[in-house]
Amino acid sequence: MSCSYKRPHASPSKLRRDFARCWAHKKRLGSQEHRCGLRDALDSVLSHRSSCFTQYWCQWIGSEGGLTQQGRQCELFPLPPATTWTPGVKHLPCTIETALTFLNMCIASLNLLAGDMHSGCAMQGCRSSPTAAQQQAIDHVAHRCNRFLVELHSGTSETESWERAFRSFESPSGVKYPKLQAEAVDLPDRAGTCDPMTLLPAELARNVCDPGAIFQTAEQGHASAVVPTGKERGEYLKLVHRQLQCGKLVLLTRVRQVGDVFCVPKSDPSKQREIWNGTAVSGMAVKPPRPMLLANPSCFVDLLFREGESIYMSKRDVHTCFDVLQAPSGLQEWFGRPPITLAELSQVSGAEVDELRKYLPTNLHDAVQPKQLVYPASAVWPMGFSWSSCVAQACTVACCQEAGVAAANFMTMEQAVPTGPEVCGVATDDTFFIHKDKAVGAQRLCRLDAALAGHGMPKNKSKDVTLETEMTALGCKLTVQPPAVEPDSGKLTLAFKALLDVLAQRTATPVGLSRLLGVEQWFCLLNRPMFSIFDKVYDFVRKEPQACSFLLPDAVWTELAVAALLMPLLGADLSRGFLPQLIACDAAPQFGFGVSFFRCSSKLTEKVGSLAERRGDYIKFFPEPGVLEARGLLLAVKWALRSKRNFNRRIVVLVDAKAVLGAATKGRTSAPVIRGVLRKLAALLLSTNSLLRLVYVPTEHNPADAPSRGRRRRPNPTRATGF
Numbered sequence: 001m002s003c004s005y006k007r008p009h010a011s012p013s014k015l016r017r018d019f020a021r022c023w024a025h026k027k028r029l030g031s032q033e034h035r036c037g038l039r040d041a042l043d044s045v046l047s048h049r050s051s052c053f054t055q056y057w058c059q060w061i062g063s064e065g066g067l068t069q070q071g072r073q074c075e076l077f078p079l080p081p082a083t084t085w086t087p088g089v090k091h092l093p094c095t096i097e098t099a100l101t102f103l104n105m106c107i108a109s110l111n112l113l114a115g116d117m118h119s120g121c122a123m124q125g126c127r128s129s130p131t132a133a134q135q136q137a138i139d140h141v142a143h144r145c146n147r148f149l150v151e152l153h154s155g156t157s158e159t160e161s162w163e164r165a166f167r168s169f170e171s172p173s174g175v176k177y178p179k180l181q182a183e184a185v186d187l188p189d190r191a192g193t194c195d196p197m198t199l200l201p202a203e204l205a206r207n208v209c210d211p212g213a214i215f216q217t218a219e220q221g222h223a224s225a226v227v228p229t230g231k232e233r234g235e236y237l238k239l240v241h242r243q244l245q246c247g248k249l250v251l252l253t254r255v256r257q258v259g260d261v262f263c264v265p266k267s268d269p270s271k272q273r274e275i276w277n278g279t280a281v282s283g284m285a286v287k288p289p290r291p292m293l294l295a296n297p298s299c300f301v302d303l304l305f306r307e308g309e310s311i312y313m314s315k316r317d318v319h320t321c322f323d324v325l326q327a328p329s330g331l332q333e334w335f336g337r338p339p340i341t342l343a344e345l346s347q348v349s350g351a352e353v354d355e356l357r358k359y360l361p362t363n364l365h366d367a368v369q370p371k372q373l374v375y376p377a378s379a380v381w382p383m384g385f386s387w388s389s390c391v392a393q394a395c396t397v398a399c400c401q402e403a404g405v406a407a408a409n410f411m412t413m414e415q416a417v418p419t420g421p422e423v424c425g426v427a428t429d430d431t432f433f434i435h436k437d438k439a440v441g442a443q444r445l446c447r448l449d450a451a452l453a454g455h456g457m458p459k460n461k462s463k464d465v466t467l468e469t470e471m472t473a474l475g476c477k478l479t480v481q482p483p484a485v486e487p488d489s490g491k492l493t494l495a496f497k498a499l500l501d502v503l504a505q506r507t508a509t510p511v512g513l514s515r516l517l518g519v520e521q522w523f524c525l526l527n528r529p530m531f532s533i534f535d536k537v538y539d540f541v542r543k544e545p546q547a548c549s550f551l552l553p554d555a556v557w558t559e560l561a562v563a564a565l566l567m568p569l570l571g572a573d574l575s576r577g578f579l580p581q582l583i584a585c586d587a588a589p590q591f592g593f594g595v596s597f598f599r600c601s602s603k604l605t606e607k608v609g610s611l612a613e614r615r616g617d618y619i620k621f622f623p624e625p626g627v628l629e630a631r632g633l634l635l636a637v638k639w640a641l642r643s644k645r646n647f648n649r650r651i652v653v654l655v656d657a658k659a660v661l662g663a664a665t666k667g668r669t670s671a672p673v674i675r676g677v678l679r680k681l682a683a684l685l686l687s688t689n690s691l692l693r694l695v696y697v698p699t700e701h702n703p704a705d706a707p708s709r710g711r712r713r714r715p716n717p718t719r720a721t722g723f
Helices: 012-024 037-046 052-062 096-114 119-123 132-155 165-169 202-209 230-246 279-284 342-349 353-359 388-402 438-454 489-505 510-524 528-533 536-540 554-565 602-609 625-640 658-666 672-688
Strands: 249-252 261-265 272-276 312-317 373-378 422-427 430-435 465-468 470-473 476-479 484-487 577-588 592-599 649-655 691-696
Touching (some): 037 052, 052 096, 052 119, 052 554, 096 132, 096 672, 132 672, 165 510, 230 249, 230 342, 230 373, 249 353, 312 470, 342 353, 388 422, 422 438, 430 438, 430 470, 438 465, 465 470, 484 489, 489 510, 489 554, 510 528, 528 554, 528 658, 528 672, 536 554, 577 602, 577 625, 602 649, 602 691, 625 658, 625 672, 658 672, 658 691, 672 691
Parallel strands (some): 577 649, 649 691
Antiparallel strands (some): 261 272, 312 430, 312 465, 422 430, 476 484, 577 592
């Protein structure tokens, strides 16, 4: 039995009229008013009457004469408003009225996205009651909204104020980072225990051993850095002493470059991570190679957990990874820090000056006077230098390979999806596994632990995950039941509340909004079509001065509203099977569009789908052909999703336009016309829980080439069908 937030016997028209009257009598909330809980936060968003989203909402939720009831509906969009809460979706953490409002705002955002952010386009052809396919799409969105509300409720209460949530992304006045606390900085017992030269590929090892290969055009002399003063200097000296004791730093009388030191908080609030500001040094260095076999959240999306399979997840973390990687002696003079004297270091640490001389080069032990300036310099690869990440990544990958992980089993966007019983992902200091055989998983972990220990890369035992049914990796939570990868609940909740606060205030600093977008877009990697939402906001975050608040333009406000309200659709269903059908599309200006399909086994489409483009390279669009090809792809996806039986699938489409393939794979483009097509694709895929996999095929082998030129092939059961 379904639950309605209005009287069950009321007609859909009556419900829409009442809803519209409710919003018409809402008073505009001023910025000084107190807002608490989700309900009031949503009301505050809807009070911005001049925005495209709110204007569309009022027209859509309260429209009666503009909605049709008869005639065949071929298009999935626009979706009609939901008038009742979806049966079967239970355990609501809020009132049904609030949940239904949130659901309808999510549906309205999908409609607006499908209409390329134009309210007029989003209203065309809207029905008063949903078709079967539309109802299934609404049910899927309702289930996702229900899950999101439960996660939201677990991190906050219905009456908790969401006001000022955005402030956590903005720098406090005059303070960019927390104050340095020497004893809180996380350091290894011994630094520099790993010699990367024993692990790095030959070419990378040659480059990092030669400072001239990294700093080919660097000028002589060193840049100045901010020297800590007052109490901050005392903490800096204490930290230097701790780092000298563990072997992370050495003392030099001359350095090439000097970088500031600052700290950022770790997940443990009692701990800090020290960062060396290597911006200037990185700018002088040549561009480092791409980190090898690097994993990111997009890699998780291609995992397929079949029903009945046993799945085991594991993770290992290298403790203070950068601090254990020895830096070549020739590079240490490039990693200087603000200068100090032996006298003041002795005063703070309590050690004798002669005892501190051991941290100087041997030939300078007696030459340096107590009040002479010396420079602490990093003896390890510092976090903050552009080359450090690729060195750390290569070392961790080498340990995995030594443990027996095959190159084809690494999760990365640069190679095909692993399909065997073992999958491994590496992201600098994090290594995670997904095994389908428990014994193989246990053996691999044992060998990896031995490899890490043997190379002086101690693991952080407190972060070990061993053959479990769920784990958190790269800020995402993977679960076997249900088979899914979702954004970390705490980070997603914080980002959602901050976005609603920005929408209510209608002002933001570019630097704060840029940080917030960084969190949002990291999770967009789990559902790349979400990237198509953003366009005008990129101009806003580049405004100067970065720390000043600016009024959000309506276009930017609408993009942020759509992004916030579609957050429930972030995440990926790992149980989606492949559609047992291969589809090809093409377009030609001589005739129009062509779509061909071939019914086959899911096994075959999975094999073809493993060849899909996953990264999306830089592309440039030229007039006409790119637009036609993009619309041809949209036509193919619309045709595939005309039936609800094809929802919740991985859809493999063959295309011969590399520009379109790249843009659709990335989920975004700077070409306005193509962006509109990508937004329509995004709305289709998000609302139907579908995953699009595009495979490049040369034009001469594209089955849709002939149909796109007006030539229809005779039906042949053994060949693809064109129309």
